Amino acid sequence: MKHIATPAPAATGRHHFVAPDARGFAHVETWIFDLDNTLYSHEAKVWPQIDERITLYVANMFGIDGMSARALQKHYYLKYGTTLRALMTEHAIDPYAFMDFVHDIDHRHIELNPVLGAAIERLPGRKLILTNGSRRHAEAVAGKLGILDHFEDVFDLADADFTPKPNREAYDIFLKRHAVDPARSAMFEDIAKNLRAPHDLGMTTTLVVPRTPDPYRESFEQEAVAEPHVDYITDDLAGFLVERTPA
Known part of the structure; x- marks a missing residue:
């Protein structure tokens, strides 16, 4: 396991890391996103x-x-x-x-993210949220971010029969429920271990890490760790997606 302290800087001024043998995105038809700490930064105080x-x-x-x-x-x-x-x-x-x-929380610190919304909207194909949280929570947060309408559906913990990621069973249920071909899919997550099963299934995987340490989370949950099941690492999801979609 290799820790990436400072991934190579991208043109955006943020940081991206690409594994030498990383799978690409040209073949991707389904874009799958975790919710918490992936689609928003810790400044949202969620x-x-x-x-x-x-x-x-x-x-x-x-x-x-x-x-x-x-x-x-x-x-x-x-x-x-x-x-x-x-x-x-x-x-x-x-x-x-x-x-x-x-999930009975205050959403006042979540701000609209039009750059992320535009980047997700431009992605070619289907977009889905796969979360260990609840559908109501995902819809509330994504709605505040201004990105909910860009997603086809939310697959929550109840949909997975309360089997959480990183368990392989959760992904298997998701893939069957939404008729997703993992070999033509990409998964975005904030915890490296949650990308192991998606990568094994054939997905292109991206680890989303915070730009600055989040004092409210365990350090191992936010490390930029280069492992065989992680194709990309970024601390700027919107910028990362913009670089991979047409203008």
């Missing part, structure tokens, strides 16, 4: 609110203080991939109630 709501849910559920709830939440995250999966597996909670609670 994820810190969700993270705090998850901690609060755990605290209320077990009747424990915030520090203990935080520790338990992170234990569950590392063991199961998501806190929700842990609570469903070990405590049989109602996943819909959990999702409604943790």
Whole structure:
């Protein structure tokens, strides 16, 4: 595993990295995007609110203080991939109630992103959102960004039978549901491990990293890591897409 501290600068002044054997985009017919921390930057202050709501849910559920709830939440995250999966597996909670609670956030810091919207609109073919969050959350955030109308559909955690990325099963259900050919698809994600299954399936993969460190996320979740299943790395999704689509 190779850590890319400073990917080669692109013409935009941002940073992009291309693997020597990277798959291209000329054949791509379906463009698949993760939502959280991929389609918006951490300045939107979305994820810190969700993270705090998850901690609060755990605290209320077990009747424990915030520090203990935080520790338990992170234990569950590392063991199961998501806190929700842990609570469903070990405590049989109602996943819909959990999702409604943790996504009840303030969207005031999310700003319209016309450059990203125009870049997505110009992409040739289908565009889909594949998220470990809820459809309502994805539609609310994408709507505030001004990009929702450019997407054919949202595939959320409920659609995946609450099996989260990076589990291969989640991608298999998505591909079947939307009749997507992975060999003619591209996947954009903010966490490197979530690109392993898409790459194995034949997709062109792009890791989206923050331009500046996000203090509210684990460091390993935002590293620019060059691994065999990562074709591209960028800290400027809009600029990256603009460079790969016709004017």
